[in-house]
Amino acid sequence: MIVCPNCNHQNPEGAVQCEACYTPLPATTNCSNCGATVQTDANFCGQCGFNLRTNTPLPGVEETSMPSFVEFVGAATPGNSSSASQSDLFTTNSLGPESNELGNSVPDVAPLSGSLGKELLPPPLASDFPVPSPVVSSDSHTRLQQQTAKLLHLRTDTPLELPPQLSLIHIGKWNDRIPPDIDVSGFPDSEIVSRIHADIRVEGDAFYIEDVGSSNGTYINNMLIPLGNRHRLRSGDRISLGKGDRVTFLFQIS
Template identity: 50%
Template sequence: MIVCPNCNHSNPDGATQCEACYTPLPVMTNCPNCGTAVQEDASFCGQCGYNLNQETSIPTIATPSSSASSPLPATVVGTDEPNTSQSPPDINPVVVEMSSESPVPPDVEEISSPPESPEPASNIDLEKESESPPPPPVPVPASGSSATHLQLEQASLLHVQTNAKIEIPSHLSVVHLGKPGGPIPPDIDVSGFPNSSVVSRVHADIRAEGGIYYIEDVGSSNGTYINHIVLPVGNRHKLRAGDRIALGKEDKVTFIFQLS
């Protein structure tokens, strides 16, 4: 059953509109970790805290460089590596082929290379050719780039009923909304606004994580509504500029989330 956030009427599962007052109903789904019903756009499960937006990382497979996969030619002259063939380690391969046809091996120092044979490349030249080009330098964003500008955006709440603007403290990772007198003092005190009696002393929290803001109801008496849809207790909603936040029922204490 889906309970209407406006009139508390019990609607059948799968309903998208209240049968009694025709209020749009929140779309529910199940947490993949514990199976608890949560709102479809929730970021975290209110029962087990499971991150509903996590993505599976794809492992990166390293590709061997061309220098490791391309062995040096077997006929390179003057290499420092030991020769694994049956020829003596210090004798030129061309000399071995010529000496195999003669009954008496000639002196190695007196045999010169055939004039038509091209001069083999040295090991240093081959290693230079096999080396991969160095990767291009990674550009460093300038101090006035758009990415830096996004990190410096100031979040604020615009009170709809009085048109008063409240800046969200940027040095706090968790900002408490409520009224004085509770176990946790509020960072944003709404007791001075009209109809603040519908707001609990410990009502809701706004969290900043990596430049992204989330709001969650922490067990208020009259609930927290995002764009006229009730936010289940423990569920986090990712705030976007222009979101309408109502603390309590009947839209009496309402704020617009802003980024500037």
């Protein structure tokens, strides 16, 4: 079914405009994860939350490499006769300090002072070394805040909290066949409500309501839910059990 964005009318698959208000309907496709009907320009599935754009490649990350440092060996250790002194490391050839074998002049080279090579390299910076990643304990995890949903009876201003541990919540009046999780037999005009009237299904963070064959129907914002269809509830929706808006609840999420 395709829900009209203007009047929330349930339209059959393949419809291009709303049957009730003739508003053009958005183009739809199926979610590759759960098969639900979604708009073609949607980024996420409204039923299961699947990312519909996962095939889009992420921007590449430029790899960087750390510079390598070379530490030169210092001056010869005392007592080692085979090691040359610092001044012997830079000498001229046999032709003299001012010429080489080809006769070209060679500039004089002054010997280094201190430990050899220690003055050639700048001191390393803190940014030259990789920063270790913080260690995350396996016990730490993100906790999602659990939603609390309830039905507020408008005539008596009585709140009825939906059982958080149930994924299928029965609404009606007491009976031996399917006892209701939300019993409305004590509210005014409850005689128009069937003993097995409607169900609320919880799927993740979404709530859906459907009529299960009641005598007087289930209405959302004064619109009848066809038998076999369901409506995704949003905070502020008016749920009427039966005709005439006599047993009406306000759906709230906190």
